[in-house]
Amino acid sequence: MRRAALTAAVQIAAACVTAQAAAQVVSDQPDAVAVTIYREGTAARPPRGGYVxxxxxxxxxxxxxxxxxxPAGRQRVSFRGVADGLVPETAALEGLGGEAVERNYDFDLLTPGSLIQRSVNERVRLVRTNPTTGTVEERDAIIRSGPQGVLVQTADGVEALGCSGLTERLVFDRAPEGLTDRxxxxxxxxxLKPGPQTLRLSYLATGFNWSAxxxxxxxxxxxxxxxxxxxTLANSGGTTFENAPTQVVAGKVARDRATRAPGARVTGTFPACWPGGTTSDRVEISGLIGANRVEYEGPPQVVPGVASDEIVVTGSRISRMAFMSELGDYKLYTLPEPTTVAARQSKQVQFLDQRRVPAERVYLYDLAADLAGGDRYVEGRPTAVLRLKNExxxxxxxxxxxxxxxxxxxxxxxxxxxxxxxxxxxPVGLPVELELGRAVDVRAAATLVSETHVVRKGVGRVRSEVEVVLVNGKSxxxxxxxxxxxxxAEGLRxxxxxxxHFVKDATPTWSVELKPGERLxxxxxxxxxxxVRNGR
Known part of the structure; x- marks a missing residue:
């Protein structure tokens, strides 16, 4: 009797645990997605070496x-394919027919490095191919350390992967728990209300940028x-957003610098041969995901914020331009049609096309910067600028x-x-000055003719007399x-x-028209x- 009661109690407890356990519902991809990008500094730039x-x-x-x-009851809904730069605390979910209990963000991505890292002390198969003879050898092995300097133990002992001089790869029977490909x-x-439901998930994500x-x-x-x-739109993350209505915001938005995305962890593999690189540094980790084993070939390993030659730069030139609207103190530019914001890619959409804008080439020379060194005679080349009026x-x-x-x-x-x-x-109304470079045929020279120090009412002042010579060698x-x-603070007058003279940006400025070959x-x-000198 007591045994039957105990069995019944265990069954009831198991039923309660089962009832509390969340069933799994997977949303593999969004039905629709919209992207609004806020910039910081500039977007992608091609530095030296061909990297972006x-x-x-x-x-x-x-x-x-x-x-x-x-279904009714407690469910765990997995939204796969979100941005890998997602900031979890900013996620908002609307349209729920129930109450949210907890949220989790899984960002440890399935890569060659993470696969090895989570398979330490696990059995794998080591496949070696002799590049000369084409002979393929497969043997059992146990991963002892990795991914930075992978050590495997075979029947012959412990050896470093990638140091044999042969093409090598590891074959895994399964993918470790806790890794995700997206x-x-x-x-x-x-x-509370079971059935089909349309949800709207919104969140902030890093790894995006744009520039003009x-x-x-x-x-x-x-x-x-x-x-x-x-x-120029830039997406340095590993998530592609297909056919997305896209906007960019011009202006500097206030941000809490402490709020950062955990960031998808992308772990690479690094052979550690001795002496370094003298035998081979080639390691292949293959990967076709099958029913009962994993052979991992791996996606490109691109870490946000790190140079990569996998980034694709394209130009999407369409007939219609992005149009501008007001967004409080910011300007909002909306692309004329949905576009694909692809992973590790930048693209361009036109937003301005102004023809025959009046412009003037002007030569600027900052005299005080040269005289500041104490020289009584200076000579230099003015800077050529292109000046436009934004009116x-x-x-x-x-x-x-x-x-x-x-x-x-x-x-x-x-x-x-x-x-x-x-x-x-x-903004509209302010001039635009674009620096072109130093002039070759236009020169400026100045001589400090005299410099007098005086004290008036305990305040020292210096009077400087300057003679300027300007030469136009152009035709x-x-x-x-x-x-x-x-x-x-110097109170210059x-x-x-x-x-x-006239005053430009609180600076005395002299504007001179020089004829071809003129010396003024x-x-x-x-x-x-x-x-004040000597207390005077």
């Missing part, structure tokens, strides 16, 4: 729509430019998100790069602007001059505060 580097500072707001069929967010739910890239094509006479702008009446009048500008001019019917400069976020007229900047000379004197 993706900074991980940008963010994306991912909104997924998924349909799942939920980042997965799982939610335990107490389902411009091309300014100068007319042969140099008086106008055709300005085109392209939005509607001047053919522009568009908010310009910061980015890189390539200035091209035509020579013998072929475009030639005239300069490459960065542009900060520029066309030029305009040169000479500036004499100083720190605000012009006390005499033979040519009138003028003087001015400035006064600024200085330390």
């Amino acid at each position: 580097y993706f900074g991980d500072g940008g963010l994306a707001l991912i909104t997924e729509t998924r349909t799942v069929d939920l 980042a997965t967010l799982s939610v335990a739910i107490d389902v 890239d411009y091309v300014a094509r100068m007319a042969p006479d140099g008086r106008t430019v055709d300005l085109t702008g392209w939005i 509607a009446r001047a053919g522009l009048g568009r908010p310009l998100p910061g980015g890189t500008v390539s200035v091209m001019q035509t020579d013998a019917a072929r475009p030639v790069l005239a300069g490459l400069d960065s542009l900060s976020d520029t 066309v007229p030029v305009r040169l602007e000479l500036a004499h900047p100083a720190a605000p 012009v006390v005499s001059e033979t040519r009138l 000379r003028f003087r001015y004197a400035v006064e600024a505060r200085s330390p």
